Amino acid sequence: MQVLSRTNQQFLFPRELIKSHSFEKVPFDFQDRLLHDADKEATDVVAHQPTLYTAKLTGILDWLHGLKNPGILEEKPCITPLLLYEEGLCLDRVLLHYEGNPQSAQLIRRFVALFDLALRKSSVTIISPSFIPKSKLKEEQDLIQMVNTVASETSFIKFNFSRIGDFWSYAVKHEYTLLVTTKNYQADLAKILFHFYKGGMWYDKLSFYLS
Secondary structure (H helix, E strand, O other), X not given: OOOOOOOOOOOOOOHXXXXXXXXXXXXXXXXHHHHOOOOOOOOOEOOOOOOEEEEEHHHHXXXXXXXXXXXHHHOOOOOOOEEXXXXXXXXXXXXXXOXXXXXXXXXXXXXXXXXXXXXXXXXXXXXXXXXXXXXHHHHHHHHHHHHHHHOXXXXXXXXXXXXXXXXXXXXXXXXXXXXXXXXXXXXXXXXXXXXXXXXXXXXXXXXXXXX
């Protein structure tokens, strides 16, 4: 699930499946814009380089299922965040994956900074490892406080999850609508989605933000 990092290069997906956005902050009506295809030429452009790629999850999975060997999923992802959204993106219930390291902390900070305006009515949960070093406790608390300043409701839970499948299962079981995690898990996540796509456990309200 990735595009090349240089915008002047060809996408590894068919280009028509991907949209690029150059928002400094995602607008509060971003969900409606995606739904009505109104952001082909974003009015909030502040940079030449994209700050976000978006694609319909079903379109990406349908295309990949048509490939004989979807090895594309194993290639190095680009640094630009990718939002894979289900029909009618919903930000009502957001699950943030914090791993207790600087990379995941940066992921959450950048996500909150980008989606600040769109999260004002969201219920956001940070899921963290059951044990992290004492040196990371302040970082953990700072993230909770930061999220609390933008979301309508903030919660914090700890689990000994180590695989992306655990986070996906938890998100599906508790009906979250967006899972925010690192692109380091995208290959494993793709395998899970391939396995369950259109199956009995498929939850068609869960979108994914990967960075």
